[in-house]
Amino acid sequence: MRQVIELDVHGKPVHVLVRSEPELEGRASLWPSVGEYPIYDPFLYTTMTTDEERNKRFRTALEQLAPGRRVLDIGTGQDVVWARESVRAGARQVTAIEVMEDSFRQAAVNLTAYGLEDRATLLLGESTSLAFAPQADVCVAEIIGSVASAEGAAAVLTDARRRHLVPDGVIVPHRAVTRAAAVCLSDVLGEQHIAFAAESIPYLQSIFNWNTSPFDVRLRIENASPDALVSESAEIESLDFNGTLHTAQQTTTCLAIQRSGRIDGVLAWLQLWCLSDDEPLDALRMKTNWASIYCPLFQEPVPVEPGDTLDLVFASSLGADGVHPDYQLSATLHTADGRTHNGSLESPHRGAHFRTHPVYRLLFPAP
Ligand SMILES: C[S@@+](CC[C@H](N)C(=O)[O-])C[C@H]1O[C@@H](n2cnc3c(N)ncnc32)[C@H](O)[C@@H]1O
Structure with a gap:
């Protein structure tokens, strides 16, 4: 009907x-x-946070790449999943960025609840507009669309490689x-x-x-x-x-x-x-x-x-x-x-x- x-x-x-x-x-x-679109809500974040087919691939990559490294998490979302996984994998320091204000506020609450404040810094804004130092060794960014480029990954990660990453920095996902x-x-x-x-x-x-x-x-x-x-x-x-x-x-x-x-x-x-x-x-x-x-x-x-x-x-x-x-x-x-x-x-x-x-x-x- x-x-x-x-x-x-x-x-x-x-x-x-x-x-x-x-x-x-x-x-x-x-x-x-x-x-x-900037319309993420708890339901959409939960569908991602519980997507094990996706998460196991990002987790394995971070376990391999994050230990001892500075990690940048672009678009951390309310659940700060990759900031959390990076710290768990032994990252030296994590910078997590989120552009949506509501998601940023919830991410700040979660960061404290997970006890990550000492190892992770949360920034509000668009990665393409923010400046910070030092540069990261690894950038994780799950801003991938159902048409891969739809969420802006090409422009955002071109900018991240130019400004936010060390010269031999690595990006997750790979391709x-x-x-x-x-x-x-x-x-x-x-x-x-x-x-x-x-x-x-x-x-x-x-x-x-x-x-x-x-x-x-x-x-x-x-x-x-x-x-x-x-x-x-x-x-x-x-x-x-x-x-x-x-x-x-x-x-x-x-x-x-x-x-x-x-x-x-x-x-x-x-x-x-x-x-x-x-x-x-x-x-x-x-x-x-x-x-x-x-x-x-x-x-x-x-x-x-x-x-x-x-x-x-x-x-x-x-x-x-x-x-x-x-x-x-x-x-x-x-x-x-x-x-x-x-x-x-x-x-x-x-x-x-x-x-x-x-x-x-x-x-x-x-x-
Ligand atoms: C697909 S969700 C992924 C959330 C979380 N990282 C995960 O994997 O479950 C993308 C998130 O990135 C944020 N975002 C997209 N582009 C961004 C940018 N250039 N800078 C900061 N945040 C961005 C969106 O607001 C959204 O919260």
């Missing part, structure tokens, strides 16, 4: 299509992408990659389920309030199944935190369609290495707080067969705040009957694009 509800965004009504029954455990559901494959949204979610999960609406409201107007938020799919992929997958962006790190990039890939079906966009998801020789976390195949992001490309689903190909161009460039990226995708589908189908998506971090694709017109019906 779906219903249309009305949000008030700075005095203007915005209609939103919402699922009226609670989501079933493990079933695919639709949320706005939340990580790239993040976003992969993509062709899908049809109604096959990912089920035809009747293209609507926001009811629990996600307070977050959608917070994102719109922060932007001061509605816009086409990135679409986060919880519990997407790899069975929904219609094509092979390919890497569309790569962030090498201990190598050459780019704040803008463009990739062109050709995805072979692998089975009969239909497609109207691509599903993008994260692979993450905390150490260079790690088994990567794969957000599509493992239970983790990261989800997949559906990017609509075509105006309607297009039937495909094995042998068809999807040429996909993915470009990211820094958005208006100089930290969070805007994305542009364009695609050309070549089908066996000799036809081509073109599709595209503009996905800025924030802005005025609203109801630009059929799926957004369905999710945000005209008032």
